[in-house]
Amino acid sequence: MARQQGWFALLLALVISAFLLCIKLPFQLGLDLRGGSQLTLEVQSLQPSTPVTSDQLEAVQTVLDRRVNGLGVSESSLQTIGTNQLVLELPGEQEPSKAARILGKTALLEFRAQKPGTKEAMQRLQRFRNQVKNISLLYEKNKNEKLDLSDKSFQSKQITDLRKALNIKSDSLIDQRQLDEIKKKIDDEIVMLFEPSFLTGSDLISAGRRQEQNLSSWEVTLSFNQDGGDKFAKLTKSIAGSDRLLGIILDGESISEASVGEQFKVAGITGGSATISGNFNADSARELEVQLRGGSLPLPVKIIQVRTIGPTLGAENIRRSLIASLSGLFLVAIFMLVFYRLAGFVAIIALSFYSLFNIAVYALLPVTLTLPGIAGFILSIGMAVDANVLIFERVKDELRRGNTLIRSIETGFSQAFSSIIDGHFTTLISCLSLFYLGTGFVKGFAATLGIGVFISLFTALSCTRVLLKFFMSYKSLRRATNFIPSNQLPSQLI
Amino acid sequence: MEVPQIKSNKINNQNFFSLSRQRYKVWTISGFAILISLIGLISSWLNPSIGLPLRAGLDFTGGTQIRLERKCQKECGLISTISISNALNDISDSNEGIPYQKLDGARIQFLDGYKSLLIRTPTLSAFESKKVIDSVVNIAGPFDEGGQSIETIGPTLGKKLLRTSLISLLVAFLLISTYISIRFDRKYAFLALLALSHDVIIVCGVFAWLGIFQNIEVNSLFAVALLTIAGYSVNDTVVVFDRVREINRSKINLSLKQKIDLAVSATLTRTLYTTGTTLLPLLALIFFGGTTLYWFAIALALGVIVGSWSSIALAPSLLSLSND
Numbered sequence: 001m002a003r004q005q006g007w008f009a010l011l012l013a014l015v016i017s018a019f020l021l022c023i024k025l026p027f028q029l030g031l032d033l034r035g036g037s038q039l040t041l042e043v044q045s046l047q048p049s050t051p052v053t054s055d056q057l058e059a060v061q062t063v064l065d066r067r068v069n070g071l072g073v074s075e076s077s078l079q080t081i082g083t084n085q086l087v088l089e090l091p092g093e094q095e096p097s098k099a100a101r102i103l104g105k106t107a108l109l110e111f112r113a114q115k116p117g118t119k120e121a122m123q124r125l126q127r128f129r130n131q132v133k134n135i136s137l138l139y140e141k142n143k144n145e146k147l148d149l150s151d152k153s154f155q156s157k158q159i160t161d162l163r164k165a166l167n168i169k170s171d172s173l174i175d176q177r178q179l180d181e182i183k184k185k186i187d188d189e190i191v192m193l194f195e196p197s198f199l200t201g202s203d204l205i206s207a208g209r210r211q212e213q214n215l216s217s218w219e220v221t222l223s224f225n226q227d228g229g230d231k232f233a234k235l236t237k238s239i240a241g242s243d244r245l246l247g248i249i250l251d252g253e254s255i256s257e258a259s260v261g262e263q264f265k266v267a268g269i270t271g272g273s274a275t276i277s278g279n280f281n282a283d284s285a286r287e288l289e290v291q292l293r294g295g296s297l298p299l300p301v302k303i304i305q306v307r308t309i310g311p312t313l314g315a316e317n318i319r320r321s322l323i324a325s326l327s328g329l330f331l332v333a334i335f336m337l338v339f340y341r342l343a344g345f346v347a348i349i350a351l352s353f354y355s356l357f358n359i360a361v362y363a364l365l366p367v368t369l370t371l372p373g374i375a376g377f378i379l380s381i382g383m384a385v386d387a388n389v390l391i392f393e394r395v396k397d398e399l400r401r402g403n404t405l406i407r408s409i410e411t412g413f414s415q416a417f418s419s420i421i422d423g424h425f426t427t428l429i430s431c432l433s434l435f436y437l438g439t440g441f442v443k444g445f446a447a448t449l450g451i452g453v454f455i456s457l458f459t460a461l462s463c464t465r466v467l468l469k470f471f472m473s474y475k476s477l478r479r480a481t482n483f484i485p486s487n488q489l490p491s492q493l494i
Numbered sequence: 495m496e497v498p499q500i501k502s503n504k505i506n507n508q509n510f511f512s513l514s515r516q517r518y519k520v521w522t523i524s525g526f527a528i529l530i531s532l533i534g535l536i537s538s539w540l541n542p543s544i545g546l547p548l549r550a551g552l553d554f555t556g557g558t559q560i561r562l563e564r565k566c567q568k569e570c571g572l573i574s575t576i577s578i579s580n581a582l583n584d585i586s587d588s589n590e591g592i593p594y595q596k597l598d599g600a601r602i603q604f605l606d607g608y609k610s611l612l613i614r615t616p617t618l619s620a621f622e623s624k625k626v627i628d629s630v631v632n633i634a635g636p637f638d639e640g641g642q643s644i645e646t647i648g649p650t651l652g653k654k655l656l657r658t659s660l661i662s663l664l665v666a667f668l669l670i671s672t673y674i675s676i677r678f679d680r681k682y683a684f685l686a687l688l689a690l691s692h693d694v695i696i697v698c699g700v701f702a703w704l705g706i707f708q709n710i711e712v713n714s715l716f717a718v719a720l721l722t723i724a725g726y727s728v729n730d731t732v733v734v735f736d737r738v739r740e741i742n743r744s745k746i747n748l749s750l751k752q753k754i755d756l757a758v759s760a761t762l763t764r765t766l767y768t769t770g771t772t773l774l775p776l777l778a779l780i781f782f783g784g785t786t787l788y789w790f791a792i793a794l795a796l797g798v799i800v801g802s803w804s805s806i807a808l809a810p811s812l813l814s815l816s817n818d
Contacts, residue, residue: 094642317786379776390764393767
C-alpha cells in the first residue's frame with residue numbers, strides 16, 4: 001500500500017507542476033484567436049529550372065526580417081516554410097496592404113550617371129513625366145468631386161500628344177490604368193538614359209529621413225561605407241558641372257535626378273553621404289527608409305496568401321472554442337459517471353489531469369494554439385476516454401467471470417494494453433503524416449491531436465491505474481457493485 | 495444506422511450476438527451507401543459548375559474571401575446581393591485598378607440573418623481587397639472592423655494544398671496498413687484499409703451531395719477530417735481484430751465465424767460507448783464551435799458514426815468471408 005501512496009504523491013507533484021506551468025508560461029495564440037494579419041511569401045528563383053537554395057532563402061529572410069522590424073509591429077514573426085516560402089505574422093495588424101507594399105519591393109537602389117549627349121531626350125521625358133503627374137492630379141481631383149469622368153474636356157490634347165510620342169496605340173478615354181502604363185513607359189525610357197550602375201544599395205551603411213526645410217516634403221538621407229563613399233565621389237566628380245544628371249533609381253524607376261554643381265569638379269562629393277529628395281511625404285519617405293535599411297532582396301518575392309482576422313472575431317473564436325471544449329468535457333464526464341460509476345469518476349479525474357497536462361505541454365513546447373488546434377484537442381478527449389473505456393470494459397468482463405475486484409482491475413489493465421497501443425499508434429500515424437506533409441493550420445491540428453494521443457497513453461495507463469488503486473486502498477470503496485450493476489455479477493459474489 | 499441490439503450483457507458461447515447471420519444485411523447497407531456516395535461524387539464531377547468530385551473551396555481553388563460583420567442596432571436589414579455586385583462592378587468601371595474579370599466572378603452571400611457578408615472573388619491583392627471593402631461600406635455598412643476577416647490564397651498555392659492533402663492521405667493509408675501488417679497480418683491490413691476506404695468514400699459522398707444541393711465546399715480542414723476519420727476507423731477496427739486474435743488463441747475449438755461473432759459482441763459495448771464519447775465533444779463543437787469548425791465537426795461526426803459501423807459490422811463480416 002505504501003508503494004501506491006508513493007505513486008500517488010508522484011502524480012500529485014506532476015499535476016501541481018503542470019498547473020504551475022500553465023500559469024507561469026504564456027500561451028501562444030494563433031492569429032485566428034487574437035486577430036492580425038498573416039502573409040505567406042514565395043521566393044521566386046531567377047530561372048524556373050533552378051530551385052531556390054537554402055542560402056538564398058536565408059538571405060531573403062534576413063532582409064525581410066530587417067524590413068519587418070522597420071514596420072514596428074510588436075511580436076511579429078517571420079518563419080520559413082518548406083524550401084521557398086516565408087510566413088509573416090503581424091498580430092493586431094489590420095491592414096496587410098501596408099506590409100505587403102514594403103515587403104514585396106526588391107528595393108534595388110542604384111546611383112547612375114547620365115549618358116553623355118542625352119540632355120534633350122532627358123528634358124523631353126521629364127516634361128512628359130510632369131504632364132502625366134498633372135493629369136493624375138487633375139484626375140484625382142475630378143474623381144473626388146465626382147465629376148463626370150467621361151467629360152470630353154478632360155481628354156486634354158496633352159494626352160494625345162503623349163501617346164503619340166510614346167507610341168501608345170490607344171485612343172479610348174483616359175483612366176488610371178492607362179496613366180500608370182504611360183508613366184511606366186516614361187520611367188523605363190528615363191532609366192535607359194543612364195549609364196550602368198556601379199554604386200548600389202549594397203554599399204549603404206544606413207538610411208534615415210528628415211523633413212525638408214520648407215517642411216512640406218521629406219527627404220531620405222543615405223550614408224555609404226568607405227568603398228561606397230569613394231565610388232560616390234568618383235561618380236559625382238565625373239558629372240560635376242556638366243549637363244549630365246545623377247540618377248537615383250529604385251527598382252528600375254528613377255525617383256530623382258539631380259545635378260552636381262561645378263564646385264565638386266575637383267574631388268566629387270566626398271564624405272560618403274547623400275540625400276534623396278523626390279517629393280516624398282512622411283509615409284513614402286519612411287517606406288523607402290525601411291526598404292533601404294533592410295537592404296535589397298537577392299530574389300524577388302511574391303505574396304501568395306494573405307489572411308486578416310479582426311480582433312473581435314478572434315475573441316469570439318476563443319469564447320466559442322472554450323465553450324465547446326468545456327461542454328465537451330462536461331458531456332463526456334456525465335456519460336462516464338452514468339455508465340461506469342466509481343470507475344467513471346476515476347476516469348473523470350484522469351481526464352481532468354489529461355487536459356491539464358495537454359495545456360501544460362502546449363505552454364512548454366510551445367504550441368501555437370489555433371482554432372483547428374483546439375479542435376484537435378477536443379477530438380483527442382474522445383480518444384483519451386476510449387482508453388479508459390477499453391480498460392473498464394475488460395474489468396467488467398473479469399468481474400462477470402467471477403474474479404475478485406483487485407484481480408479484475410489488474411487483468412483489465414493488462415488485457416486492454418495491446419488494443420490501446422494499436423489504437424493510439426494508428427491515430428499517431430495519421431498525425432505524423434499530417435504534421436510532416438501539411439502546412440499552416442493543418443500542422444496545428446496534427447500537433448495538438450498528436451500530443452493528445454501521447455498524453456492519453458500516459459494518463460490511461462498510469463493515472464487511471466494509480467488513482468483506481470488509490471481508491472481501492474479504502475475498504476468502503478472496494479465493492480464490485482461500484483463498477484457494475486449487481487445483476488450482472490455471478491451470484492456467489494453478491 | 496442499424497446497430498444490432500443485444501438484450502443481455504451476459505456473454506457465453508451460446509448467447510452471443512451473431513453478426514454472421516446478419517452479414518448479408520450489413521453488406522447490402524454498406525454497398526447501398528457506397529453506391530449513393532459514388533453517384534454523388536460522379537454527378538458532382540459531371541456538374542459543369544463544380545467539375546470535381548467535391549466542390550472545392552477557397553483553399554484548393556485559390557482566390558479571396560472577405561467576410562464582413564455588419565454593425566446593426568437590433569436586426570440587420572435586408573440587402574439584395576445584386577446591389578452589392580453592382581457596387582463591385584462600379585469599382586471595376588471606375589478605374590480603381592481592379593480588373594473587371596476579377597470582380598465579375600465574385601460570389602456574394604449573406605449569413606446569420608444578413609448579419610455577415612461573404613464576398614468570394616478570384617485572387618485579389620491586399621490593396622484590392624481594401625478597395626472592395628471600402629466600396630461595399632456604402633451599401634451594407636457600417637461594418638464592425640474587429641469582426642472582419644480577409645483570406646487570400648494564390649491559385650498555385652491552392653493547387654499545391656490540394657496535392658499535399660491527397661499525398662498525406664495516401665501516405666497515412668500506406669503507413670497505417672504497414673503497421674497493421676506488422677502487428678497482425680496482411681489480410682487484416684487489407685480489411686482495415688477496406689473499412690477505412692468505405693468510411694472515407696461515404697463521408698466524401700455525403701459532402702458531394704451537400705456540394706450539389708447546399709453549395710457546401712470542402713477545404714483543407716475537410717482533408718484533415720478525412721485523415722482523422724481514417725485514424726479513428728482503423729483504431730476501431732483494430733480493437734475488434736485484436737479481440738478476434740485473442741479469441742483465436744484461447745478458443746481453438748470454435749469456427750472462425752463463431753470466433754468473430756464472439757469478438758464483435760465482446761467489443762460491442764466498448765465500440766458504442768467510444769463512439770458516444772467521441773461524438774459528444776464533436777456535438778459540442780457543432781453547436782458551439784462557430785462557423786469555421788461547423789462543417790469540419792459534421793464531417794468528423796459522420797465519419798465516427800460510419801467508422802464504428804464499419805468496424806463493428808463490415809470489417810469483421812468480411813473477415814469471416816476470408817476463411818470460409
